[in-house]
Amino acid sequence: MAAPQRLSDFVDGERLWARHMALATFGARADGGVDRPTLSPQEAQARAQMIAWGRAIGLEPFTDKAANLFLRLEGRDPSLAPVVAGSHIDSQPTGGKFDGVFGVLAALETAAAIVARGEQPLRPFEIVAWTNEEGSRFAPGMTGSDLFTGTKALEAVLPIRDADGISIGEAVASILAADDKVPLRAFGLPIAAYVEPHIEQASVLEEAGIPIGIVSGIQGTRRYRIRVMGEAAHAGTALRKDRRDALMAAVRMIRAIDEAAMEPADTLLTVGMLQVTPNAPSVVPAEVFFSIDLRHPDNAVVDRVDAAIRRIVEEMKGNCSVELKQIQHSPSLNFAPAIRSAIAEAAAARGIPAMDVYSAAGHDARQLHYICPAGMIFVPCRGGVSHNPDEWAEPEHLTAGAQVLADVVWHLANSA
Ligand SMILES: [Zn+2]
Numbered sequence: 358m359a360a361p362q363r364l365s366d367f368v369d370g371e372r373l374w375a376r377h378m379a380l381a382t383f384g385a386r387a388d389g390g391v392d393r394p395t396l397s398p399q400e401a402q403a404r405a406q407m408i409a410w411g412r413a414i415g416l417e418p419f420t421d422k423a424a425n426l427f428l429r430l431e432g433r434d435p436s437l438a439p440v441v442a443g444s445h446i447d448s449q450p451t452g453g454k455f456d457g458v459f460g461v462l463a464a465l466e467t468a469a470a471i472v473a474r475g476e477q478p479l480r481p482f483e484i485v486a487w488t489n490e491e492g493s494r495f496a497p498g499m500t501g502s503d504l505f506t507g508t509k510a511l512e513a514v515l516p517i518r519d520a521d522g523i524s525i526g527e528a529v530a531s532i533l534a535a536d537d538k539v540p541l542r543a544f545g546l547p548i549a550a551y552v553e554p555h556i557e558q559a560s561v562l563e564e565a566g567i568p569i570g571i572v573s574g575i576q577g578t579r580r581y582r583i584r585v586m587g588e589a590a591h592a593g594t595a596l597r598k599d600r601r602d603a604l605m606a607a608v609r610m611i612r613a614i615d616e617a618a619m620e621p622a623d624t625l626l627t628v629g630m631l632q633v634t635p636n637a638p639s640v641v642p643a644e645v646f647f648s649i650d651l652r653h654p655d656n657a658v659v660d661r662v663d664a665a666i667r668r669i670v671e672e673m674k675g676n677c678s679v680e681l682k683q684i685q686h687s688p689s690l691n692f693a694p695a696i697r698s699a700i701a702e703a704a705a706a707r708g709i710p711a712m713d714v715y716s717a718a719g720h721d722a723r724q725l726h727y728i729c730p731a732g733m734i735f736v737p738c739r740g741g742v743s744h745n746p747d748e749w750a751e752p753e754h755l756t757a758g759a760q761v762l763a764d765v766v767w768h769l770a771n772s773a
Contacts, residue, residue: 359739363469363707363763364470364471364474364767365470365703365760365761365762365763365764368467368756368759369466370423370474370755370756371464373466373759374656374756376462377455377459377462377755378444380458380462381408381458382396383399383403384403385696387746388746390453391448392452393447394435394448394450394519394719395489395490395494395500395528396447396488396489396495396525396529396532397494398438401531402416403446404446404486404514404532405537405541405569407426407446407679408537408582409666410465411465411468411484414469415472415528416430416468418539418540418624419539419540420533420536421542421543421544421763422544423501423504424488424501424529425485425501425585426485426486426514426532426539426738427441427450427463427484427485427526427542427661428484429481429482430468430472433477433588433724434480435477436543437479437481437549437553438546438547439483439548439637440479440482440549440550440551440552440766440770441479441544441548441550441553442463442482442483442484442554442762443483443489444457444460444461444487444490444554444720444721444751445486445487445490445721446462447490447494447681449491449493449744451745451749452491452744452745452748453742453746453747454748455749456556456744456762458552459555459736459758460554460555461484461485462485462759463758464485465484466759467766468484468760472762474482477670477768477773478771479769479773480549480771482553482766482770487499487500487502487721488665489525490564493520493527494519495518495525496517498719499721499724500514502527502725503724505545505724506544506545506724506725507544507545508727510527520645527732536569547730548739549729549772550693550726550730550731550732550769551726551732552732552734552735553722553732553734553765554736554762555720555734556737556738556750557714557735557737557741558718558738558743558744559714560716560737560740561713562714562736562737563737565712567710567712568710569704569709569710569711569712569736569757569758569761570712570734570735570736570737571680571700571701571711571712571735572692572697572715572716572722572732572733572734572735573714573720574654574692574711574715574716575687575689575690575692575716575720575722575723576654576689576716576717577653577654577659577688577689578650578652578685578719579649579650579651579659579663579686579687580650580651580685581649581666581681581683581684582647583643583647583649583650583680583681583727584645584646584679585606585610585647585674586605586643586644587602587603587606587644588604588643589635589640589641589643590637590640592638598642602642603645604633604645605642605675606645607758610669610673610674611647611680613669614669617662617666617669618633618665621653621658624652624653624658625652626649626652626662627648627650627651628648628649628653630646630647631645631647631648632645632650634646643661649666649739652717654689654715663683665682667681669734669739670676673754687719690724690726692733693726693732696730696765698734698772699712699732699765699768700761700765701770703761703764704761705758706760706764707764709757711768716733716735721765734761734762735758736751736757739751
């Protein structure tokens with residue numbers, strides 16, 4: 358008797374690579390990169406191609422009021438929650454061929470492998486392409502996964518406009534109008550598990566010579582805007598003791614905040630923007646506006662520095678006044694142990710080297726993590742370069758990632 362075949366034996370690396378090259382023609386840049394804004398005509402073409410590939414192997418397309426695209430392969434028990442895998446097909450204006458696309462095409466390759474083997478999984482399996490992951494046309498990003506998971510409400514998101522004044526609502530309507538008979542579903546479909554393959558966008562895997570990253574979690578971020586208000590005065594006549602110098606106060610704050618974020622050594626704290634008003638050499642600064650970007654994998658560290666920042670701006674303001682606004686808070690998260698171990702086991706069973714890695718960047722898997730067991734599979738990208746026309750991944754690494762995804766999905770889709 359022949360050895361039992363794994364689903365990954367049916368993954369076709371050449372087809373996977375050819376599809377990356379085919380999708381890259383929609384929004385192709387002259388320099389080899391991709392410019393495919395979310396909900397644009399170029400993305401509509403890529404979407405139509407995905408639907409055509411899916412229909413050719415019997416998958417059923419669905420969409421929703423965020424224009425998220427799902428391609429469903431029915432399970433033996435259609436009433437069970439599906440396993441979902443994918444990522445996004447929008448790009449940055451200076452994007453590459455692999456960011457997001459790899460996750461969607463690896464999921465399509467998994468469905469193609471299931472069809473080629475001719476055995477239905479217990480649960481349905483769905484491929485997803487989330488709307489506006491990148492946030493470059495409409496800021497912020499992650500719109501599709503935010504709406505699907507209920508992190509944000511439709512009314513809050515649809516009025517957001519791009520640089521030409523077109524709203525997300527209008528752009529979604531035009532994409533949906535261009536779809537060929539794709540039924541609309543409600544948000545919040547129960548999901549059994551979510552797996553997102555992605556290029557690493559860092560160089561840990563490449564430097565280690567390891568093709569598969571088992572993503573342990575996503576680093577948390579807090580972002581702030583701080584306004585220090587003093588009073589303009591003549592640099593030659595106003596006595597130091599009488600001044601309300603907003604820049605001197607801001608400098609005291611920034612120095613103390615920098616010191617508070619020295620430990621542990623991998624705490625990332627950046628003051629990347631500083632605006633001084635009136636910004637004139639002989640005028641005591643009346644107002645300073647600056648940013649803080651704070652990141653660390655351990656929420657306890659982020660929370661401790663957060664408390665220090667809030668205390669320091671009050672302590673160091675002197676006779677100025679201060680306003681602190683936190684504009685973003687995404688906690689650090691650890692992906693589900695069951696998904697991480699399924700990825701580790703699938704890689705080991707095929708003899709593909711794998712290691713744990715951490716994601717410094719955000720992904721749609723962050724949103725999904727709050728509604729179902731979620732995880733990510735990273736593959737190396739050359740030099741860690743991404744959001745750049747030179748973004749590059751080796752075909753054999755993409756194949757390895759798709760093979761691991763296929764066996765992970767098969768395991769999850771046959772678990773009751
Ligand atoms: Zn991405």
